[in-house]
Amino acid sequence: MAALKIPKPFYEASTQFKNWRYSPQSLAQVRSSLNAAAVAVIRNTFEADEPGSSSAVSFLAPDEELLLVRLYVSKITQLCGFFRFPEEVEATAVSYLKRFYLKNTVMDWHPKNVMYGPPMRSLTALFLATKTTNNPISLEAYTNNIPKTNPSDVLDLEFLVAQSLGFEFAVWHAHRALWGIWLDLQNAPDAPPNRAASQSEVYDTALRHVRASRLSDAELIYTPSQIALASLSMASPELMAEWAASKFPADSPSLSMLQSTLASITTLIESAARPVDVEAVRGVDLRLKLCKNPEKVVGSKAYLAKKAEEERKAEEKRNRKAAVDVQGAMEEGDPFGDELAGRLVDYDDDDDDD
Amino acid sequence: MDAVEKANTERQKRWVKDQKVGEGTYAVVYRGREASTNRKVAIKKIKVGQFKDGLDMSAIREVKYLRELKHQNVIELLDVFSSKTNLNLVLEFLDSDLEMIIKDRSLVFLPADIKSWIAMTFRGLEFCHRNWILHRDLKPNNLLIASDGQLKIADFGLARDFADPGYKMTCQVITRWYRPPELLYGCRYYSTAVDIWSVGCIFAELMLRTPYLAGESDMDQLKTIFRALGTPSEQEWPGHTKLPDYVPMGQFPKQPLRDLFTAASADTLNLLGQCLVYEPRKRITAKDALHHAYFFALPYPSHPTKLPKCAAQLTAALPLEELDGNTLTGKTSRLKRKLTSPSDDTKTRPAVARRLDFTKPTPGS
Numbered sequence A: 001m002a003a004l005k006i007p008k009p010f011y012e013a014s015t016q017f018k019n020w021r022y023s024p025q026s027l028a029q030v031r032s033s034l035n036a037a038a039v040a041v042i043r044n045t046f047e048a049d050e051p052g053s054s055s056a057v058s059f060l061a062p063d064e065e066l067l068l069v070r071l072y073v074s075k076i077t078q079l080c081g082f083f084r085f086p087e088e089v090e091a092t093a094v095s096y097l098k099r100f101y102l103k104n105t106v107m108d109w110h111p112k113n114v115m116y117g118p119p120m121r122s123l124t125a126l127f128l129a130t131k132t133t134n135n136p137i138s139l140e141a142y143t144n145n146i147p148k149t150n151p152s153d154v155l156d157l158e159f160l161v162a163q164s165l166g167f168e169f170a171v172w173h174a175h176r177a178l179w180g181i182w183l184d185l186q187n188a189p190d191a192p193p194n195r196a197a198s199q200s201e202v203y204d205t206a207l208r209h210v211r212a213s214r215l216s217d218a219e220l221i222y223t224p225s226q227i228a229l230a231s232l233s234m235a236s237p238e239l240m241a242e243w244a245a246s247k248f249p250a251d252s253p254s255l256s257m258l259q260s261t262l263a264s265i266t267t268l269i270e271s272a273a274r275p276v277d278v279e280a281v282r283g284v285d286l287r288l289k290l291c292k293n294p295e296k297v298v299g300s301k302a303y304l305a306k307k308a309e310e311e312r313k314a315e316e317k318r319n320r321k322a323a324v325d326v327q328g329a330m331e332e333g334d335p336f337g338d339e340l341a342g343r344l345v346d347y348d349d350d351d352d353d354d
Numbered sequence B: 001m002d003a004v005e006k007a008n009t010e011r012q013k014r015w016v017k018d019q020k021v022g023e024g025t026y027a028v029v030y031r032g033r034e035a036s037t038n039r040k041v042a043i044k045k046i047k048v049g050q051f052k053d054g055l056d057m058s059a060i061r062e063v064k065y066l067r068e069l070k071h072q073n074v075i076e077l078l079d080v081f082s083s084k085t086n087l088n089l090v091l092e093f094l095d096s097d098l099e100m101i102i103k104d105r106s107l108v109f110l111p112a113d114i115k116s117w118i119a120m121t122f123r124g125l126e127f128c129h130r131n132w133i134l135h136r137d138l139k140p141n142n143l144l145i146a147s148d149g150q151l152k153i154a155d156f157g158l159a160r161d162f163a164d165p166g167y168k169m170t171c172q173v174i175t176r177w178y179r180p181p182e183l184l185y186g187c188r189y190y191s192t193a194v195d196i197w198s199v200g201c202i203f204a205e206l207m208l209r210t211p212y213l214a215g216e217s218d219m220d221q222l223k224t225i226f227r228a229l230g231t232p233s234e235q236e237w238p239g240h241t242k243l244p245d246y247v248p249m250g251q252f253p254k255q256p257l258r259d260l261f262t263a264a265s266a267d268t269l270n271l272l273g274q275c276l277v278y279e280p281r282k283r284i285t286a287k288d289a290l291h292h293a294y295f296f297a298l299p300y301p302s303h304p305t306k307l308p309k310c311a312a313q314l315t316a317a318l319p320l321e322e323l324d325g326n327t328l329t330g331k332t333s334r335l336k337r338k339l340t341s342p343s344d345d346t347k348t349r350p351a352v353a354r355r356l357d358f359t360k361p362t363p364g365s
Helices: A015-019 A024-049 A062-083 A087-100 A120-132 A139-144 A151-164 A174-187 A200-213 A224-235 A237-247 A253-273 A278-291 A301-331 B003-014 B057-068 B098-103 B111-130 B193-208 B218-229 B266-275 B286-290 B333-340 B342-359
Strands: B015-023 B027-034 B040-047 B077-083 B086-092 B143-145 B151-153
Touching: A024 A062, A062 A087, A062 A120, A062 A278, A087 A120, A087 A151, A087 A174, A120 A139, A120 A151, A120 B057, A139 A151, A151 B003, A151 B077, A174 A200, A174 A224, A174 A237, A200 A224, A200 A253, A224 A237, A224 A253, A237 A253, B003 B015, B003 B077, B015 B040, B057 B077, B057 B086, B098 B143, B098 B193, B111 B151, B111 B193, B111 B286, B193 B266, B193 B286, B266 B286
Parallel strands: none
Antiparallel strands: B015 B027, B027 B040, B040 B086, B077 B086, B143 B151
């Protein structure tokens, strides 16, 4: 790139480039350490609940978690079709979900029933995406259209999802890059007249490949324009070559590097396009029911214990605060004056200073 | 505790809230500091629990865009963390804003000072536009001034990415006095030119020391514009009579800018005029503005550290209401001034726009 004197691309200033870009190895590494940490925590919780109980549990492996995430991603696509959301909403929600599961494990946050109801994480990621892409819909209208879902189910998780994303809401998408390349091709000096219409099937096919890429890890490894270009080359190697020729000198080393990148992306897209083995997923899902973190299962012993502990801490904090406030009022001279009235223990106090 | 919650707690610990400096319906602003360095910061705590649709749109926009933008003339978002049901934005600490400075009668502006502020505004704005972001609420009150004199564009609560051509956007944006005529006529397809008009109004206000086009209602705003700049002809602004909310306003003759801005140089008036061109497509872009002769002619722009500062800025303990002038209240003379000024409507106006945007049930804003 430096040899071509191309200024640093704007993309490199984005949070996507800086914080959500992995090599295939680092991605595997992130997932396996997340998985190992989760298994350790859940094992402890089981043991605390009933010593010896964790040895009977078969925890999910990283690949198995990934299998479920792929399934959740495909559910987002279905939901977006139902709501007729723009492509940007769908692509953004999918990115959010993938990023979410690089910070959280499926075993901690498992939906009640993967196969029959859309998982709550997906619903929240999608709802958040409608807002961050400026396509807001009221929560009521949203949940009314999804069976067995309450507004609070979505809202309760919104913070967790936003936190997991590091509050980095902007996502750059391959379908936009493809559109840009397609516009470039229409403007090419020797483009046939009315290419937009005469070769529209190339664009449509490439777009299908971009959509398939969403089921893969491609966006966590490659840039949107690389994915778009790979999709174009799958649809029409000739048009890809024409575009590349307009951007790079024929003997450019970048060109051969690009070819090998595109080949790797093509492999990812092709494997993502194969249908998910429903039986395998069902098996993983069944095992998940037995190994998910009991602290997150409403009503379980571990869940109740965790809640009680949280309540105890909050109470302690309030008491401490009240003691300080009363003392403060005393020191100011009149413990029965107006001052105190306004300083009674405030259970809604959301100040986090102390 | 989950890794994500843990990371959040760690972020939270990096920052200390020192003093509440303003409170409004949707946000509380604290002056604070970074625990390890004592660097001064502003912490804007947004109460999220009260919104039935969760995280609200203006908070989301602000976080989304400021997360991506790093530029000397754009306010820096240092961190974001949540605490219970609140969202906390940690922003760089800025003592005052251009509105305070304009209204401080004890200050004298040199042409070089105005050139410096406008140059910094265009630099920040050019960066936003280069990143495909429309600000949609530029006004002196949203141009904050750092202690070293640097001007920073703030309040991205109404910002959005450019839409594709043919994709509708809401016209209920930009505080009225800074709103371009195409939006007042209900135009739903627009671009960076809307922000440029606002800069033109701010430019004029710096010279006049009073808002240039201060209409009392949306209708009156158009009349005020036309009274100053003349009713546009079909030739000047092709197609404007076809805009959704077009109404004939009567014929007003064009007043030469020279008549009002008697002391301004020809370059100054040329750039001002190019910001206030009726036809949005012919309005100057931020990039072209930065290359305008005005910035290369004498006097050169004042160095930021040499710019006039208001007295209040020199004394400590300022309120930070400028972080969100729409919602916060403070206890200083600045607030009093705001309450008595007709710009009071600016307190509700953007809020209305936000609400409209927010409840919109269908895509298209």
